[in-house]
Amino acid sequence: VAAAGRPEFGDYQANGVMGAAKSLGRKPRDLAIAVVEALDVDGIAQSVEIAGPGFINIRLSPEFLAQQISADRALIEPAAPATVVIDYSSPNLAKEMHVGHLRSTIIGDAMARVLEALGYRVIRQNHVGDWGTQFGMLVAHLEEIGHDTAALEDLELFYQAAKRRFDSDTAFADRARSRVVALQSGDAAVLARWREFVRISAAHCQAVYDRLGVSLRGDDMMGESQYNDALAGIVATLDQEGLLTESDGAKCVFLPEFAGKDGDILPIIIEKSDGGYLYATTDLAAARHRCGQLHADRVMYFVDVRQSLHFRQVFALARRAGFVAEDCALEHHPFGTMLGKDGRPFRTRDGGVVKLTALLDEAEQRALALVTAKNPELPERERRGIARAVGIGAVKYADLSKNRTSDYVFDWDTMLSFDGNTAPYLQYAVSRITSLFRRGNVDREAIHGAIRLIEPAEIQLGLTLGRFQETLDDVAREASPHLLCGYLMGLASNYMQFYEQCPVLSAPEDVRAARLQLCNRVVATLERGLGLLGIETVERM
């Protein structure tokens, strides 16, 4: 049974009869009649009809619906507990966070919140890039400038300066390479420098997370460096399993499922000819840790689509080598790359990346101008608060509402639109309801009584309210927050129609009470849903 495609057919429709009739060798209409006769939906459905080749259309009774969405019921029913590890955000600590980190960060965070709300044990894993060759370069540069941590105020500039030294000075470049070796062998002095750098860079990230309303904390950070000590063991196990092959001096694994038509097999390089490890090795260690130590039943990776092949290889090898048990699901949830209008990876005019802080500044600035134009009478403090919620919300929603795995073009005006299918539309619906309560001197906590669904707009609103749980279940299963965006958009839209057609405060006392309760349920659902997306709401706007 699924939500009906068109309202005139009913509220829900069952399409399974037609397929079942075929395998049973019966006429679809006859089977549909038999199914409907066996159905006991007294008190639930108002009507059950058979239409077309064998559709069963169900219209819920308004009384049943009103009871389903009653304020006495929990908005969300928890599911069976299971452990889900979510790998998201994972910026490179060598540089500052830029717009390319947005999708992984906010989609992963929304999924973490939704799964938690559904009762799962969620473990966030921020797999930051804090290890490898570029950190040798950064440490060497840090040594040169001494304890001047003010130079780390702008990580982007620091990185560029280090890179310039590396490219122009061979002595520096050699020193940088030696620092990589020193790091990997555990040299105390070099490690101390490295820790200093990582600490400051992580603080930069945390500031962005806080501003974005992302729930990641320092404890969730589990960088590549944390797996360093496990890598030799990974290689040893692969060797014991007879999976390693030496090829051009490197230790590789050739899995037959990665053979092409031409018979060539794509290698998975585990250890370089110089003895160094690669990210496949680290990801194998991470997968083993998540399944073994964290006891994950499901591991979700929110990572750029360009790493699809890499993850297919890592997942296949992790199972083959026994690092990950059969009953632990490994899922890569890819998303497209953000491009500029020229179709190339997104850059600013001067060739640099757009920092996340710059995007958020622009968003808040535009939102503040709009709030000020629309509500000049509000105190500045409140206008700034609204601008923050609206601006940041718009940016997050613009990304959360898309499901594309193909590349997409970054556009300021699209991302910072405040009209139509946007976060501000949802926030506006919330503020209209809270403002209605305020206007009517209604205490939200004190609203009591039953919901009654009589007008078409009320029934439609009730139907949508009743689909919150199934929407969250879909989001959890498909790992697709855009389904929740679509749901909330529909709910807000239904509310706007209700608002136009059904007066609340001026209605007769019994109708007024029922409608206030309906509004109460709508605002609670909108707030909860937006909260799961990590988007703030406001009392007025």
Place this chain on the structure above:
RNA sequence: GUCCCCGUAGUUCAAUGGAUAGAACGGCCGCCUCCUAAGCGGCAAAUGCAGGUUCGAUUCCUGCCGGGGACACCA
């Protein structure tokens, strides 16, 4: 060369194999003596092409056209 992903209104996005392909922006036409017009109502506008499977295909299969990405010692 091999492998993967994607082609839906002018634009940005939807659509467990289901009925007349939904929204939003933009465009055009309307609606504030009435709980916030960041809103509501209406109109025009789309499945790249050709086959196949199916009672039924945007969805599954094949081919073609077009776009993107990944493929040995970066991550």
